[in-house]
Amino acid sequence: MSTVPSRQWVLRSRPSGRPSASDVELVDIVVGSPEPGFVRVENLVMSVEPYMRGRIGGEVNYAEPYPLDEPMLAPVIGRVTDSADESVPAGSLVKHEYGWREHSLVPAGECTVLAHDDLAPADHLGPMGIPGMTAWVGCERIARIEAGDVVFVSSAAGAVGSTVVQIAKLRGATVIGSAGSAEKVALVRELGADAAFDYHDGSVKDLLRVAMAKVGATGLDVYFDNVGGEHLEAAIRVINDHARIALCGMISIYNSATPQPGPNNLIKLVWRRARMEGFLLRDHLDAREEFEERMAEWLRIGAVRGVHTEFRGGVEGAWDAFLGMLDGTATGKAVVPLTADPADQDRKTRESGGIISSYKEATR
Amino acid sequence: MSTVPSRQWVLRSRPSGRPSASDVELVDIVVGSPEPGFVRVENLVMSVEPYMRGRIGGEVNYAEPYPLDEPMLAPVIGRVTDSADESVPAGSLVKHEYGWREHSLVPAGECTVLAHDDLAPADHLGPMGIPGMTAWVGCERIARIEAGDVVFVSSAAGAVGSTVVQIAKLRGATVIGSAGSAEKVALVRELGADAAFDYHDGSVKDLLRVAMAKVGATGLDVYFDNVGGEHLEAAIRVINDHARIALCGMISIYNSATPQPGPNNLIKLVWRRARMEGFLLRDHLDAREEFEERMAEWLRIGAVRGVHTEFRGGVEGAWDAFLGMLDGTATGKAVVPLTADPADQDRKTRESGGIISSYKEATR
Numbered sequence: 001m002s003t004v005p006s007r008q009w010v011l012r013s014r015p016s017g018r019p020s021a022s023d024v025e026l027v028d029i030v031v032g033s034p035e036p037g038f039v040r041v042e043n044l045v046m047s048v049e050p051y052m053r054g055r056i057g058g059e060v061n062y063a064e065p066y067p068l069d070e071p072m073l074a075p076v077i078g079r080v081t082d083s084a085d086e087s088v089p090a091g092s093l094v095k096h097e098y099g100w101r102e103h104s105l106v107p108a109g110e111c112t113v114l115a116h117d118d119l120a121p122a123d124h125l126g127p128m129g130i131p132g133m134t135a136w137v138g139c140e141r142i143a144r145i146e147a148g149d150v151v152f153v154s155s156a157a158g159a160v161g162s163t164v165v166q167i168a169k170l171r172g173a174t175v176i177g178s179a180g181s182a183e184k185v186a187l188v189r190e191l192g193a194d195a196a197f198d199y200h201d202g203s204v205k206d207l208l209r210v211a212m213a214k215v216g217a218t219g220l221d222v223y224f225d226n227v228g229g230e231h232l233e234a235a236i237r238v239i240n241d242h243a244r245i246a247l248c249g250m251i252s253i254y255n256s257a258t259p260q261p262g263p264n265n266l267i268k269l270v271w272r273r274a275r276m277e278g279f280l281l282r283d284h285l286d287a288r289e290e291f292e293e294r295m296a297e298w299l300r301i302g303a304v305r306g307v308h309t310e311f312r313g314g315v316e317g318a319w320d321a322f323l324g325m326l327d328g329t330a331t332g333k334a335v336v337p338l339t340a341d342p343a344d345q346d347r348k349t350r351e352s353g354g355i356i357s358s359y360k361e362a363t364r
Numbered sequence: 365m366s367t368v369p370s371r372q373w374v375l376r377s378r379p380s381g382r383p384s385a386s387d388v389e390l391v392d393i394v395v396g397s398p399e400p401g402f403v404r405v406e407n408l409v410m411s412v413e414p415y416m417r418g419r420i421g422g423e424v425n426y427a428e429p430y431p432l433d434e435p436m437l438a439p440v441i442g443r444v445t446d447s448a449d450e451s452v453p454a455g456s457l458v459k460h461e462y463g464w465r466e467h468s469l470v471p472a473g474e475c476t477v478l479a480h481d482d483l484a485p486a487d488h489l490g491p492m493g494i495p496g497m498t499a500w501v502g503c504e505r506i507a508r509i510e511a512g513d514v515v516f517v518s519s520a521a522g523a524v525g526s527t528v529v530q531i532a533k534l535r536g537a538t539v540i541g542s543a544g545s546a547e548k549v550a551l552v553r554e555l556g557a558d559a560a561f562d563y564h565d566g567s568v569k570d571l572l573r574v575a576m577a578k579v580g581a582t583g584l585d586v587y588f589d590n591v592g593g594e595h596l597e598a599a600i601r602v603i604n605d606h607a608r609i610a611l612c613g614m615i616s617i618y619n620s621a622t623p624q625p626g627p628n629n630l631i632k633l634v635w636r637r638a639r640m641e642g643f644l645l646r647d648h649l650d651a652r653e654e655f656e657e658r659m660a661e662w663l664r665i666g667a668v669r670g671v672h673t674e675f676r677g678g679v680e681g682a683w684d685a686f687l688g689m690l691d692g693t694a695t696g697k698a699v700v701p702l703t704a705d706p707a708d709q710d711r712k713t714r715e716s717g718g719i720i721s722s723y724k725e726a727t728r
Contacts, residue, residue, distance in 0.1 A: 228630065242647075247634050262626030266592060269642035270611050276640045278633035283606075 002082070004040075006031045007315050008071040008101030014058045019326075023056070024072075024319055031103040034084040038105050039094070041078035043338045046099040047125040048074065048311070048322040074099030075129065076338070077114070077121040084108075093117035095124055102315050102338055116296040120354055123306040126333035128295055130281060131159035134248060136291045137284040139167045142246040142277050143222040147172030150217040152208065152235055155226035156196060157184035159333040160248060162307040164224045165191045170303055173222070176211045178204065178231065184331055187355070191305065204234040212238065224248065233263035236274075245276040306354035307332025314338055366446070368404075370395045371679050372435040372465030378422045383690075387420070388436075388683055395467040398448040402469050403458075405442035407702045410463040411489040412438065412675070412686040438463030439493065440702070441478070441485040448472075457481035459488055466679050466702055480660040484718055487670040490697035492659055494645060495523035498612060500655045501648040503531045506610040506641050507586040511536030514581040516572065516599055519590035520560060521548035523697040524612060526671040528588045529555045534667055537586070540575045542568065542595065548695055551719070555669065568598040576602065588612065597627035600638075609640040670718035671696025678702055 006029050015023045034040045051063060052074065058065040066072045076099030080092045085108030088094065094111040098104035114124055126132060138160075139145045151168040155161040156177025168175045169192040177188040177196040188196040195211040212218070219240035225232055225247050235245065269276060298304040309330035311321030318336045325334040332355070370393050379387045398404045415427060416438065422429040430436045440463030444456045449472030452458065458475040462468035478488055490496060502524075503509045515532040519525040520541025532539045533556040541552040541560040552560040559575040576582070583604035589596055589611050599609065633640060662668040673694035675685030682700045689698040696719070 232630070233626075247630070249634060259628035261628050262597075262630050264623035264625050266596070266611070266626050269640065270613060270644065271642070273643050273647055274641070276633065277638070278635070279637050280634065283637055 003030045003032050004042075004081075004103050005029075006101055006103040009315075009318060010070060011056060011066050011068055011072050013068070014056065014065075016057065019053070019056055019323065021319065026316065026319075027071075031105060034082050034105055036084045037108055038084055039080045039088050039090075039092075039108055039111060040082040041094060041096065041098075041104045041106055041111070042081050043076045043078035043099065043102055043104060044121045045125065046074050046076040046318065046336045046338055047129070048318070048325045048334045048336060049130075050326065052322065053326060071098075072100040073097045075125060076100075076104070077124045078104065080111075088113055093121070093124075095129075100315075100318060116292070119296060119299055120306065122308045122310070122333065122335045122337075123299055123354060125335055126159055126306045126308055127163050127299060127304055128292065129333075131333055132163045132295055133284075133288065133291050134281050135160045135163035135167055136295065137279060137281060137287055138224055138246040138248055139164055139171070141284060141287065142279050143224060143244045145171045145173050145222055149173040149221035150176070150212070150215070150219065150240070151222040151224065152176045152178075152220050153193075153224045153226075154178050154199075154231045155180075156188045156191075156193065157307070157331050158226060159307070161224070161226055162188070162191055162332050163304065165193050166298075166304045168222075168224075169193075170298065174215050174217060176208070176215065176217075178207070180328070187307065187331060190355070191307070199231070204230045205237060208234050208238065219243070222246070229260060233265060236263050236265050236268050239268060239272045239274050241272050241274075243272055243274040245274065247276060247278040308354060308356050309334050310356055311336045367394045367396050368445075368467050369393075370465055370467040373679075373682060374434060375420060375430050375432055375436050377432070378420065378429075380421065383417070383420055383687065385683065390680060390683070391435075395469060398446050398469055400448045401472055402448055403444045403452050403454075403456075403472055403475060404446040405458060405460065405462075405468045405470055405475070406445050407440045407442040407463065407466055407468060409485045409489065410438050410440040410682065410700045410702055411493070412682070412689045412698045412700060413494075414690065416686065417690060435462075436464040437461045439489060440464075440468070441488045442468065444475070452477055457485070457488075459493075464679075464682060480656065483660060483663055484670065486672045486674070486697065486699045486701075487663055487718060489699055490523055490670040490672055491527050491663060491668055492656065493697075495697055496527045496659055497648075497652065497655050498645050499524045499527035499531055500659065501643060501645060501651055502588055502610040502612055503528055503535070505648060505651065506643050507588060507608045509535045509537050509586055513537040513585035514540070514576070514579070514583065514604070515586040515588065516540045516542075516584050517557075517588045517590075518542050518563075518595045519544075520552045520555075520557065521671070521695050522590060523671070525588070525590055526552070526555055526696050527668065529557050530662075530668045532586075532588075533557075534662065538579050538581060540572070540579065540581075542571070544692070551671065551695060554719070555671070563595070568594045569601060572598050572602065583607070586610070593624060597629060600627050600629050600632050603632060603636045603638050605636050605638075607636055607638040609638065611640060611642040672718060672720050673698050674720055675700045 010025050010027050013023050055066045080090050083090045088108045088111050093114045096106045096111045151173040153161050153164045157179040175193045177193040178199045179185050185196045185198050194215045197207040223235035223245045315338050321336045374389050374391050377387050419430045444454050447454045452472045452475050457478045460470045460475045462470050515537040517525050517528045521543040539557045541557040542563045543549050549560045549562050558579045561571040587599035587609045679702050685700045
C-alpha cells in the first residue's frame with residue numbers, strides 16, 4: 001500500500017470572538033491508498049471564504065458547523081494521484097470540499113471532474129467557482145442586465161463584484177463600481193468599469209452622483225448590492241423606472257452587533273416600479289452548465305479575467321491566510337496555493353490572463 | 365338648445381398645509397348641449413382620493429396639478445343624457461374624469477362606456493375601478509398569490525386592501541389583515557380574512573406573531589404592503605423562503621416631513637431569497653380586460669363585495685367629503701353620490717352584495 005505524508009488543519013475549539021491560532025492545529029498524517037470508491041488527490045490551491053467563520057464558530061446560517069477534532073473543510077482544486085473508482089481516473093483535475101490539507105482521500109461521488117482543465121486552477125475557485133457563478137446568476141437571472149443598462153456594483157474589486165463588472169460590460173452595460181482603496185479602484189477600472197470610486201472619499205451619495213455624471217448617466221437601471229447600508233440607500237435614491245436591485249449580501253451589517261436602520265427611501269421602489277430581490281446560489285444550480293461553458297470561453301479569450309489574492313506559505317500559511325481574508329486584506333478571490341512551487345501556478349494564472357492583484361506572505 | 369343647471373367645484377388657490385374651504389368655490393353654471401364629438405353626462409357617484417391632495421397643492425408626483433380657476437377633476441360614474449357622438453349613445457353608463465360637478469360635457473373619446481352596467485355605480489369606482497385593479501395587479505402579477513400561500517395585508521379595510529383580502533381568499537390563500545380600528549378589523553374578518561388585528565393594540569411584530577399562530581402559520585409567503593414603516597419591518601422578519609412583497613404605497617411616510625428609517629432587516633431578503641417590488645397601475649393597463657371580466661363576475665356572484673364609505677350631501681358636500689377622506693375617516697372606497705336620491709344607489713349597492721360600511725354626513 002502506497003502512502004504519502006500530508007498535513008491538515010484540525011479544529012480544536014470554537015472561538016466566540018476573532019479566531020486565533022489556539023483554535024486550530026496543523027497535524028502531520030500519512031495518507032494511504034484510496035479504498036474502493038475513493039480517490040486520492042494532491043491539492044493544488046484552496047479557497048478561504050468568509051462563511052467559514054460561521055462554520056468554525058458553530059453558527060448555523062448557510063452551512064453546517066465543522067466538527068471539533070476533525071480536519072476542516074474548504075473548496076479546493078487538486079489532481080487525482082490514485083483512483084479506486086473508474087468514474088474519476090488518475091490524472092483528473094478535480095474540485096472537492098476536503099481542503100485544509102495537502103492530500104485528501106475523497107469519495108469519488110464528491111469529486112467534480114473539471115472539464116475545463118486548461119484554465120488556471122485558481123480560476124476554478126474564482127470566476128469558474130462559487131463567486132463567479134453568484135455573479136452570473138445575479139446578472140443574468142436576478143438583475144437581468146441588458147445592453148444599455150447603467151449598472152452600479154458595490155465591492156467591485158471583490159471576488160463576486162469583479163466578475164459582475166466584467167459580465168455587465170460584456171452585456172453592453174455602462175458600469176460604475178465602488179471599492180475600498182485607491183488600488184482596488186484602479187483594478188476595477190482595469191476590469192473595464194466606466195467609472196469607479198473609493199467609498200472612503202466622501203458620502204456614497206455624492207460619489208455616486210459624480211460617477212454618474214462622468215459616464216453621462218441620470219439614473220441606475222441595476223444595482224448589484226454586496227454591502228447594504230449607505231450604498232443601498234444611495235443607489236435607491238437614483239434608480240430609474242423598472243430598476244432591478246440584486247441583493248447578494250450585506251457586508252456592512254455582518255460585523256454589526258445591533259441591527260442597522262435600512263434605507264429611508266424605499267417608497268422610491270413604488271414610484272420607480274423597481275424590484276429588489278435577494279438570492280442564493282443554491283436555488284440556481286440548474287444554471288451551472290450554461291454558466292461554465294460561457295465563463296470558460298470568456299476566460300480563454302481574455303474577456304473575463306480572474307482576480308485573485310494569493311496567500312503564500314503553503315498549507316502551513318493557510319490559517320493566517322484565512323485570518324487575513326477575514327480582515328479584508330484580499331482583493332478578488334482569496335486563495336492559498338498548496339503545492340511546493342506556487343510560481344508554477346502563477347505562470348498558469350498569468351498565461352490565462354488572470355490578475356494576481358497581490359501576494360500576502362502568510363507565515364505562522 | 366337644451367340646457368341644464370349644474371354646480372361645480374372650482375380651485376381658487378393652492379393650499380400649502382391642510383386644504384380649507386377658502387381654497388375652492390362651488391359655482392352655479394348652466395350646461396348646454398354637447399358639441400359634435402362630445403356627450404353630456406349626469407353624474408351619479410364621484411370618487412375622492414388621496415392623490416387629489418397633490419394635484420390641488422401643485423405637487424408633481426403622480427399626476428398634473430389642477431389648473432387654478434377651473435373645475436377640478438375626479439373619477440366619476442354617470443349616465444349619458446345627450447350624445448353628439450355615435451360611439452357613446454345616450455343612456456350609456458360611463459366613467460370619466462370630469463367629476464366635481466353634477467353635469468359634465470365630456471369628449472366622447474374620454475368616456476369609458478361601462479359594459480357591466482348591471483353593477484352598482486360605486487363598484488365601478490371601487491372593486492371595478494383603480495383600487496380594485498391595483499389589488500388585482502398586485503395579487504396576480506407582483507405577489508403572484510397561489511393556493512396555500514400565507515398572505516399578510518396591511519390597511520386591509522382600505523379600498524385596495526379590502527379587495528386584496530378577497531382576491532387572496534379566492535386564490536386559496538390564508539389571509540391575515542391589519543387595520544386601524546375594531547370596526548375595521550371586524551369588517552376585514554367579514555370579508556373572509558382568517559385573522560385580523562388592530563395595529564394600535566401593540567407592536568405590529570407581536571400582533572402579527574399572534575395572528576400567525578392563530579392560523580397555524582410559521583411564516584409569510586406574501587406581504588401586500590400599503591403602509592411601509594413598522595408593518596414592513598415586522599413582515600420581513602417572518603417571511604418564508606421565496607416570499608414576495610408587493611409595495612403598493614407607504615401611508616406611514618406620506619405625512620412625515622423627514623425621511624423615516626427603513627426596515628433594519630433587509631438582509632432577510634437574501635437569506636430567504638425574497639423579492640420586494642413596487643408597482644403602479646399605469647404599467648399594467650393591458651391587464652384591464654381580463655381583470656374587468658373576472659371582477660364583474662366575482663361581484664355578480666357575491667365572491668367579492670365592494671366596500672364603500674358614502675359621504676352624503678351631494679355635490680355640495682363633496683369638498684367636506686374630500687377632507688374627511690384625507691382625515692382617514694373612510695373605510696373602503698370613499699365615494700360621494702351626486703344624485704338627488706342616494707338611497708336609490710344604496711339599494712343598488714346592497715342588491716349587488718356591496719357593503720356600505722359607513723355614512724358620513726358631509727355638509728358645509
